[in-house]
Amino acid sequence: MPIPTIEWVDGRIHLIDQTLLPNEFKQIYCDDVESVWEAIKSLRVRGAPAIGIAGALGAVLGIWKSKATNYPDFAAELKKVTDYLATSRPTAVNLFWALTRIEQTAEKHKDLEIEQLKGVLLDEAQNIIEEDRARCRAIGQHGLNLLRNGDTILTHCNAGGLATSDYGTALAVMFSAHESGKNISVYADETRPLLQGARLTAWELMQAGIDVTLICDNMAAQVMKEGKIQCAIVGADRIAANGDTANKIGTYNVAILAKVHDIPFYVAAPTSTLDLSLKTGDLIPIEQRAAEEVTEGFGSRTAPEGVKVYSPAFDVTPAHLITAIITEKGIAHPPYEESLASQGD
Numbered sequence: 001m002p003i004p005t006i007e008w009v010d011g012r013i014h015l016i017d018q019t020l021l022p023n024e025f026k027q028i029y030c031d032d033v034e035s036v037w038e039a040i041k042s043l044r045v046r047g048a049p050a051i052g053i054a055g056a057l058g059a060v061l062g063i064w065k066s067k068a069t070n071y072p073d074f075a076a077e078l079k080k081v082t083d084y085l086a087t088s089r090p091t092a093v094n095l096f097w098a099l100t101r102i103e104q105t106a107e108k109h110k111d112l113e114i115e116q117l118k119g120v121l122l123d124e125a126q127n128i129i130e131e132d133r134a135r136c137r138a139i140g141q142h143g144l145n146l147l148r149n150g151d152t153i154l155t156h157c158n159a160g161g162l163a164t165s166d167y168g169t170a171l172a173v174m175f176s177a178h179e180s181g182k183n184i185s186v187y188a189d190e191t192r193p194l195l196q197g198a199r200l201t202a203w204e205l206m207q208a209g210i211d212v213t214l215i216c217d218n219m220a221a222q223v224m225k226e227g228k229i230q231c232a233i234v235g236a237d238r239i240a241a242n243g244d245t246a247n248k249i250g251t252y253n254v255a256i257l258a259k260v261h262d263i264p265f266y267v268a269a270p271t272s273t274l275d276l277s278l279k280t281g282d283l284i285p286i287e288q289r290a291a292e293e294v295t296e297g298f299g300s301r302t303a304p305e306g307v308k309v310y311s312p313a314f315d316v317t318p319a320h321l322i323t324a325i326i327t328e329k330g331i332a333h334p335p336y337e338e339s340l341a342s343q344g345d
């Protein structure tokens with residue numbers, strides 16, 4: 001990324017407004033917690049790790065001007081802020097993970113002066129960013145070994161630098177392979193309805209000089225049948241203890257197609273995306289999005305007025321369709337109950 005996806009600058013949050021890409025590369029500023037909530041909800045900042053970072057920085061922003069003079073009042077204010085941010089989007093567990101980390105840090109340092117405590121919480125949010133950077137690089141290094149020179153990879157949605165602190169998860173594997181001199185190519189699903197694949201993944205890969213071909217989501221089967229794809233790599237929003245994985249709607253389709261065509265299907269995610277408290281993916285909350293995103297996603301009406309719309313933003317790929325899960329700690333293979341248990345964050 002030429003500039004960070006999201007950062008704290010002098011008491012406010014700067015973030016790349018991803019709804020404007022690829023036409024406009026613009027940073028916006030959040031001065032209050034309401035604008036952070038809105039930025040998450042409307043996908044100005046998106047992708048599980050980046051949502052987590054926005055949550056952590058948003059929590060700090062929410063208490064930054066607190067006038068509380070004692071810890072109980074401060075903690076009550078912080079709780080109000082974290083509860084509010086937690087209502088922005090339900091599926092990516094990174095959001096709840098990051099909010100909990102900020103709350104726990106406050107509790108741990110409750111004996112500090114309030115002004116000092118604010119600084120400690122900001123440091124913790126910055127730690128989350130730095131850790132994410134390191135995790136993404138490690139994912140890239142581990143995943144790199146799964147790719148051979150000349151491979152073509154199919155990916156869905158955007159699990160790149162824009163979705164994280166800066167290097168991505170699924171795309172980290174591709175960036176690392178490319179940087180290590182492997183000649184790889186990528187097919188990017190456009191990813192209906194909001195086109196994260198077309199607008200963001202294609203843009204990121206082109207910026208990195210990686211050969212990328214855009215396809216509509218419904219072309220993946222044909223492309224696989226033509227023998228063009230050697231593996232699929234996607235990101236994740238939440239991974240249950242048994243390996244079932246929630247990711248952008250349409251990921252499950254890709255996994256089924258990969259199985260039918262005998263193509264390895266990999267998930268790449270940091271351990272902050274694991275939710276080992278959930279036994280299976282059936283328990284993962286799936287966000288429902290507004291009908292207008294399907295009927296007039298980019299300003300022009302593409303369906304009759306009044307038509308009924310169903311728009312889940314994520315689906316859950318069953319673990320049995322996943323060849324391996326790449327985290328910063330290494331490559332987890334089935335059975336995931338065992339291999340993920342030792343990777344818990």
Ligand code: MRU
Binds near residue numbers: 156
């Ligand atoms: O709705 P989005 O754009 O936030 O969905 C993003 C995805 O599904 C990503 O694949 C996932 O969050 C992983 S990002 C490293």
